[in-house]
Amino acid sequence: MWHRTRLTERLNLDWPIFSAPMTPFATPSLAAGVSNAGGIGGLGMTSFTPEECERRIAGFRQLSGRSLNxxxxxxxxxxxxxxxxxEMRSRIADYYREEGLGDAPEPATNGSSVNPELLEVLMATKPEVVSFHWGLPDQDIVQALKGNGSMIVACATTVAEARQLEALGADAIIAQGLEAGGHRGTFTDVDATMQAGLFALLPQIVNACSVPIIAAGGVSNGRSIAAAxxxxxxxxxxxxxxxxxxxALVPDAHRLALRTAGDASTIVTRLVSGKPARVLPNKLTRELADVDGGPMPFPAQLSLVKPLEAxxxxxxxxxxxxQGAALTRELPAEDLMAQLTEDADAHLRAMLA
Ligand SMILES: Cc1cc2nc3c(=O)[nH]c(=O)nc-3n(C[C@H](O)[C@H](O)[C@H](O)COP(=O)(O)O)c2cc1C
Structure with missing residues (x-):
C-alpha cells in the first residue's frame, strides 16, 4: 500500500500527511483535526512561553489521542x-502613525533557543515528533529529545543541507521545494533564486539520504500528494x-487573498520578516520594495511589521x-484530510491498475 511507509509505521499514522505547524496560525484544534483523520498535526512552539506551549500541547491532547508534531x-x-x-524604520514608523498605533517600538534583536524550561515541557509532554526550521539545536538537546522517544525532523532546501541534517541526527528530513509558503527553510543562506522546486529537489534528496524524506512545497491536493x-x-x-x-487562526484579509490567489500570485521576499518568505504581495511588500538599505535582519523586521497586521x-x-494556493479549499481539517486521502488514493490506484 502506497500509504504505509517508515513514517506511518513509526508514528502510527493511517496516512503519510503532516500539516505544517504554521506558527501562530495552526491551532491545537487544527492539529487535532489532522491527527484524528489519521495524519499528524503540527503545532508551533516559537513565540510562546513554556507555560503557553504546555497549554497548547495539552489542548491538542484533549482533542486527540494520536500523534503530534x-x-x-x-x-x-x-x-x-x-x-x-x-530608512526602513522611518517608513514603518509612518505606517504606525497612519494606523494610529503610536510610536514604532525598538526592533527585536534576540536569537531563539530551546531554553531549559521549554526543553522540560517537551520532555514531559513527549510530542511524537519535534521538528525544527532553520537547522537543529545543540547535540545534547537533539539526543535528549530522541532518547525521550520524540522523533527529530528538520527542514532542508538543498541536498547539502539534507546531508548535514542527517549527519546531525535528524530521524527524517523535510525536502522543502521553492514552491513552499512561508519562510524558506534554508539554514546555510542559499540564495532563493538558486533553490530548486520540489519536482527536482525531492528525488535528489531521496537519493542522497537514508532517513525518510518528507515532501513540502506546493503539495496541495490528492494529485500532488500522489506525485510526491x-x-x-x-x-x-x-x-x-x-x-x-x-x-486556522488566519485574519480575514489573509483568507480573502488566499481565496483569490492564482498560479502566479506569490513572491519570495525578506520584507515581511527579514528572512526570505513566500507571501502574497500587498501594500506593505509593494511600498517597502524600494527602501534604501533594504529590510532589517530577522527578527527585527518581523517585530516591527507584525503589529501592522491588526x-x-x-x-x-x-x-x-x-504557489499551490489556488488549489486549496476552505474545509475543516478532518473533511479536508478525507478528501485529500481519497483523491490521492484514487490517483495512485488508477496509476497502478
Ligand atoms: C502561514 C505559514 C506559516 C508557517 N510557519 C512555519 C513554522 O512555524 N514552522 C515551520 O517549520 N514551517 C512553517 N511554515 C513552512 C511550512 O512548514 C512548509 O514548509 C510549507 O507550508 C510547505 O509549503 P506549502 O505551504 O506550499 O504547503 C509556514 C508556512 C506557512 C504557509
Missing amino acids: ANLLLWGPTGNLDGQYS MVLGAEAVWMGTAFLRSPE SEHGDLGQLYAG
Missing part, C-alpha cells in the same frame, strides 16, 4: 542595529492547504502562501 524555529541574534536601517509519493517521499508536509481551514485598513499583514 511540536515545532521550533531557530535563529541567531541580529547583533547591534543602532543607527542602521534608518511517486518521487520517493515517505510523507508529505502541507501548509497552505490547511491555512484555509476554519480551525491595522484597521488592512493590507499591511504577512500574507504567507505557497
